[in-house]
Amino acid sequence: MKPRSIVFDLFGDYIRYHGGEVRLRTLTALLECFDVGESTVRVVMARLRREGWFDTRRDGRETVYALNDKSWRLMDEGRTRIFERSREPWDRQWSMVIYSVPESERGVREELRKELAWLGFGPLASSTWVSPHNRLTEVQEHFADQESVRLDLLRCTSSGLSRDREMAARCWDLASLDADYAELLRTYRPRMKAYRAGTVSPKQALVERMELIHDYRLFPFRDPDLPEELLPAGWHGREAHDLFLQAHEALQEPADRFFTELSATDRVA
Structure with missing residues (x-):
């Protein structure tokens, strides 16, 4: 960290x-x-x-x-992406972003790609990114002040669900992502008993809560939060998200107590 x-x-x-x-x-x-x-x-x-x-x-x-x-x-956007997951039925609509950036603006192009990934888009082809969620307004707002960026924003459908799944497999490395979710479960599932029992000290609760957030918050950069129709069989992502929420909540009271007491002590000192 x-x-x-x-x-x-x-x-x-x-x-x-x-x-x-x-x-x-x-x-x-x-x-x-x-x-x-x-x-x-x-x-x-x-x-x-x-x-x-x-x-x-x-x-x-x-x-x-x-x-x-x-x-x-940043705090508001990050919390939304980390703590919230879509559970709505998918309307089979893709959001598509086709961008153009001058060759001299490589830094801008790289920043654009990072922002698109953060918003849940994946690269379907060169300069063409897609998402199963309607986040075109967010894309427009993020790059409204970038005069060197040209964006074509579209809503579209494929020829069928099998093609949708094939597109998802091309845009994101779901196998690697699923393996990392499984590793997160192996790491934190054994700790839940102590978290729920309240046997973790307040200081350690704060440390472990920060470690938990650190370990989990990189997933939204990689996970587009795909609808269930596009997920591979045996997907661990939703189970990992539920465990993250449970562990985060279980550590809240002792961690908050440590933070409050430390802050009060420093104000008096």
């Missing part, structure tokens, strides 16, 4: 629900739980502020880091 990732996960799972801001001293104490030293925390937070992810203010001799519009938007 990189310090940068831990910071975003702490803001996304705790700090956003406690006013959206935190003292640097409190954040340093939280990162110490993950063996991240004070000097590293200062460097990481200064870099994130320069990148525009956080605003800062002074409270006496203390520096306070606060979420801004950019980071709030």
Whole structure:
């Protein structure tokens, strides 16, 4: 777990629900739980502020880091993709994005591909990405300010369900993804007894909850949340998502207690 990732996960799972801001001293104490030293925390937070992810203010001799519009938007989008899964019947409609980016704008093209993957699109062909969900409005909004990006946004159908399944297999490496979901289940299923029994200490609950989020939150970049009709037999993704939600909830009370007590202690110190 990189310090940068831990910071975003702490803001996304705790700090956003406690006013959206935190003292640097409190954040340093939280990162110490993950063996991240004070000097590293200062460097990481200064870099994130320069990148525009956080605003800062002074409270006496203390520096306070606060979420801004950019980071709030990231938190909201990330939480939706990580915690929510579609269960609606599929209408057999594909959303298709055909893009054109000048050769001189390779960085823009790479960023576009990352955003499309995050939104659940997969590459059907060169410069043509598809999704079984209607997220064309989100695509349009994400790239509204990119003058170098030309987008053709379409809704379409294939010739039949067998072709739909073949398209899904071409766009995403479902076998590898399913194997990784199975590994997540093997890792966390044995821990559920201790989580539910409340035998994990508050500090360890916070650490393990962050590790859980870290292990799971990369899946939405790879998993398009396909309708059941397009999933291979024996798919582990939905079971893994349910286990993630159960473990996250089971660790909530002791982890929140540790976070609240640590924050109160640092305010008094």
